[in-house]
Amino acid sequence: MRPTVHDIAAKAGVSLATVDRVLNNRPGVRSVTRDKVERAIATLGYVRDVAAANLAKRRNYPFVFILPAGDNSFMRGLEGEVRAAMARSASERTQITILPVPAFDAQALVQALSEAHQRRPAGVAVVAVDAPEVAEAVKQLRSDGIAVVTLVSDLPGSGRDHFAGVDNIAAGRTAGTLMGRFTGGRAGPIAVLAGSMLVRDHRDRLEGFSAVMAEEFPAHRLLPVIEGQDDPVLVEKLVHALIEREPDLAGIYSLGAGNRGLVAALEKTGKSKTNCTIAHELTPHSRAALRSGTIDAVLNQDAGHEVRSAIRVLKAKADGLAVIEAQERIRIDIFLKDNLPIEQA
Amino acid sequence: MRPTVHDIAAKAGVSLATVDRVLNNRPGVRSVTRDKVERAIATLGYVRDVAAANLAKRRNYPFVFILPAGDNSFMRGLEGEVRAAMARSASERTQITILPVPAFDAQALVQALSEAHQRRPAGVAVVAVDAPEVAEAVKQLRSDGIAVVTLVSDLPGSGRDHFAGVDNIAAGRTAGTLMGRFTGGRAGPIAVLAGSMLVRDHRDRLEGFSAVMAEEFPAHRLLPVIEGQDDPVLVEKLVHALIEREPDLAGIYSLGAGNRGLVAALEKTGKSKTNCTIAHELTPHSRAALRSGTIDAVLNQDAGHEVRSAIRVLKAKADGLAVIEAQERIRIDIFLKDNLPIEQA
DNA sequence: ACATTTTTGATTTACGTACATCAAAAATTC
DNA sequence: GAATTTTTGATGTACGTAAATCAAAAATGT
Incomplete structure (x- = not known):
């Protein structure tokens, strides 16, 4: 069986409350005691049950997706994937809002980013227009602890947390x-x-x-x-x-x-x-x-993968967890008439 | 807030126990009552919190992966991906066993399938050799309620639940x-x-x-x-x-x-x-x-995707849930010298 | 109308973690 | 060494669901 907090407490010879204080680094633990607990965690190979933790915390992730408007087929497909993710939001504990914005318009994008900021989400995904004022707006979001992922088109120099798109x-x-x-x-x-x-x-x-x-x-x-x-x-x-x-x-x-x-x-x-x-x-x-x-x-570029990857990364960044970059890399698909995937509904 | 079992009970005017009986289709509910509950579920748009349910059930998924031995680089990479999945098993509630088997050897594969059968896992993933006796062994697993996914190489006519590989x-x-x-x-x-x-x-x-x-x-x-x-x-x-x-x-x-x-x-x-x-x-x-x-x-073919997809499908089949086939399709990657992904550790 | 069976309710415990409270113990300060 | 502060323990409740038990109620058969 997987070790639990109770096992750590027993092993370290401390109470459950102390284990909790260490695990969620709350104050009021002497460093000697903290060490004892951390050793117990290491030797038992304890890993927090994220599902149980999220249940107890009633954790949820409010995210904003800023997408270009217009009748660009790819972008509409991307939006469809975001909506599909919204349909899964119940089981994924996400609450996604879509903010449409005119394409290729830096000013409008800056305004949308500021609107997103006001909603105080845990993270923002944005199809970026490459302009200094946009980078500036992204920096402001980040300085407020909001995770930012660029989607499809990147924005180097903005300090965004991650780019969900192809090379x-x-x-x-x-x-x-x-x-x-x-x-x-x-x-x-x-x-x-x-x-x-x-x-x-x-x-x-x-x-x-x-x-x-x-x-x-x-x-x-x-x-x-x-x-x-x-x-x-x-x-x-x-x-x-x-x-x-x-x-x-x-x-x-x-x-x-x-x-x-x-x-x-x-x-x-x-x-x-x-x-x-x-x-x-x-x-x-x-x-x-x-x-x-x-x-x-x-x-x-598979829009579905990009959206799902963006959400995974936003969640991880919101929780301060590391991202396995190699796993989030979006590949370039090459389609010839011979390897077309079956049409979907 | 998402509706819970309590909300359903209140809405339907029945007790929690009855809601539980309906949700997990246990016996002892009159069809009129069952209908009432199901209507409440539908109107409230209730969806079971899978994380909480798995927690309460202490659900875990014992799986067996049967892989060809030998120094075939692709197969070793595939095994590496299975081991990576084993490392994640704590958070995914899986317990994976790898069974190596000589390549291109139908008899050895049949024996491995029978060994896997004895372990009574929830599911088996197998790189298939295309032979009637192998198909027969797969049928036996399935008739015992064990989910079977073919990996990389398919086995049509065996009644396997799914093929995790490319076209x-x-x-x-x-x-x-x-x-x-x-x-x-x-x-x-x-x-x-x-x-x-x-x-x-x-x-x-x-x-x-x-x-x-x-x-x-x-x-x-x-x-x-x-x-x-x-x-x-x-x-x-x-x-x-x-x-x-x-x-x-x-x-x-x-x-x-x-x-x-x-x-x-x-x-x-x-x-x-x-x-x-x-x-x-x-x-x-x-x-x-x-x-x-x-x-x-x-x-x-991305071995990591194949393994992760196989696990998702095995879980779904073990729980009797539907699989979104389109989402589990493994794509054919075409690499030229220009789009090689960055080398991984 | 009675006994019998089936259905339903009420209640409890558990899963693993988070979080709060209050008292007790230990360490620190003066 | 007393007063104070810091650290620790004990305990309880909550999250949403599963699963079990036992009693009560309702339906069924004769």
């Missing part, structure tokens, strides 16, 4: 290698389509992609980045113009959202098969395009 | 597409290196790979399958002979283990760069080969 430089590099090898011997320029250079994840992907193309596939010319604001309508227009301008285009790397517009433009111009297209995030649209061959590969 | 046909197809596209315009035959056709996962991968190569890359000739028994020494010898026999070899798909031998042969014959090599499972060896360029892509 976007590695993702860009991976896209680069796939692009180089899939286009094989073909010449022709490569286009890069981004959402906005205001978010860290897009900048990082571009950096990784450009680096690999320059290092390993110097024969391919990289065209200037097109910013489509993750807006399907704008993206379609821009890609249409691109295809007319560059008739011998070999590939397109779409590192942001708005893939609906990209696919529409490719299919309307009949370029869907001749181009090598690599995109990000598995959504109903990108899935269909992958299946039909319009998109050749999709790099994905 | 190996899809994995083979993915390897096929990568092989076809990476070898690009090059002609030359493609070799397939397997461990043993006695295990389902290897057979499935071969099936998927062959199908894609035939459908989409008919120009490439597929050589007869080489079986290396996942033994590095044997594999090196076989691959060496292969390279001498087929000087214009375009690619090798290694769908089993024993990658050390494969890499050694490729590097000694100076074929490491000219060949497109695709292998399975990320181990220290395959990682190094990926980094150096000897291997072009590694398809991986």
Whole structure:
């Protein structure tokens, strides 16, 4: 049987109350006595029964999730995962509030962070816009003992507790290698389509992609980045113009959202098969395009994993516990038409 | 506040004892009363506090993991993950026993299953060898109310409760597409290196790979399958002979283990760069080969995920609860040199 | 209407921890 | 060595559920 507080008390020759004082480091224990208790804990290999402790404490975790609004499929999927976590809140002792905020808008994000602050939650998860004033707002939350996890897009220099998202430089590099090898011997320029250079994840992907193309596939010319604001309508227009301008285009790397517009433009111009297209995030649209061959590969981050990881980390940080970073690493999924997961309800 | 059993009792106008009888379907409740209680449960949205229930029940889960012995790196990694789960057993209320068994040996596996049976565990996880007598042994476990999950390699027709592993046909197809596209315009035959056709996962991968190569890359000739028994020494010898026999070899798909031998042969014959090599499972060896360029892509299944998923499923099945299949799906990871995860301790 | 069976209520103990209170004992100060 | 402060013990209640016991009440059969 697992040792309990009673066993420690017996072993150390002290009362239950003293064991309790040591375990929850309450004051009023001489250091000699404390040592005795700690030795008993060590020799018995006692580990606190977290379930029983949480029951006794009536512990719960109020969290705020700040997510971009808009009709970006990936972000809506992310929100869906947060809502799924809310449905599990009873058994997980969490109380999650979602705060929507306009995309790519640092000012609005700062305001949302301050609103979150007022709710005095145990932790905040935020899809960050990379701006100094946002970092400042995050610092204020942390100085009040509120745990902060960045989600999907990171905010270095803000002192956030953790980043729940993929290594976007590695993702860009991976896209680069796939692009180089899939286009094989073909010449022709490569286009890069981004959402906005205001978010860290897009900048990082571009950096990784450009680096690999320059290092390993110097024969391919990289065209200037097109910013489509993750807006399907704008993206379609821009890609249409691109295809007319560059008739011998070999590939397109779409590192942001708005893939609906990209696919529409490719299919309307009949370029869907001749181009090598690599995109990000598995959504109903990108899935269909992958299946039909319009998109050749999709790099994905599993939104469900990210949300669950963010919650685990927020809980741990709120309790002052360590996080096993390796276990919380979010991997980059590569999907070809052959390894698409079964569609979910 | 979450409703408790007391709230249900009050709402339904019955005693706590009756609520308990309904919740744990004990006998001695008239159906009218049972209905009253169930309506109260539904209207209050009561969900049992699993932590408190497990505490009161002193619930624990004795499980047996049957794993192949030998120096197969992937299997040793898998065992490491099981041991990591054992270290967490205190907080997870599990008691895990590992039963080693010779690889690819149906008779030994049957015996191990019977030994596991005698221990009367709540569940068994097993890396299956695909043979009728093994399926029969699994059926016996299940008929005694012991949950059975197959791990890594499945056993269809055995009535196992769940398979914790990847879709190996899809994995083979993915390897096929990568092989076809990476070898690009090059002609030359493609070799397939397997461990043993006695295990389902290897057979499935071969099936998927062959199908894609035939459908989409008919120009490439597929050589007869080489079986290396996942033994590095044997594999090196076989691959060496292969390279001498087929000087214009375009690619090798290694769908089993024993990658050390494969890499050694490729590097000694100076074929490491000219060949497109695709292998399975990320181990220290395959990682190094990926980094150096000897291997072009590694398809991986995350052993840690598989073990954790198996445990979750075994727990759920032991409690007669439903499993969210979509959540327990193990994905196929594709690693290129660009998206290798950071090495762990 | 009686005996018999079935159903229900009331109550208690337990799981392992948290937390509070009050008294007793030990250590410290002057 | 008395007064004071600090440390420790003893004890009880709570968290939400499980499980058992025994008595009381209700339903059933004849």
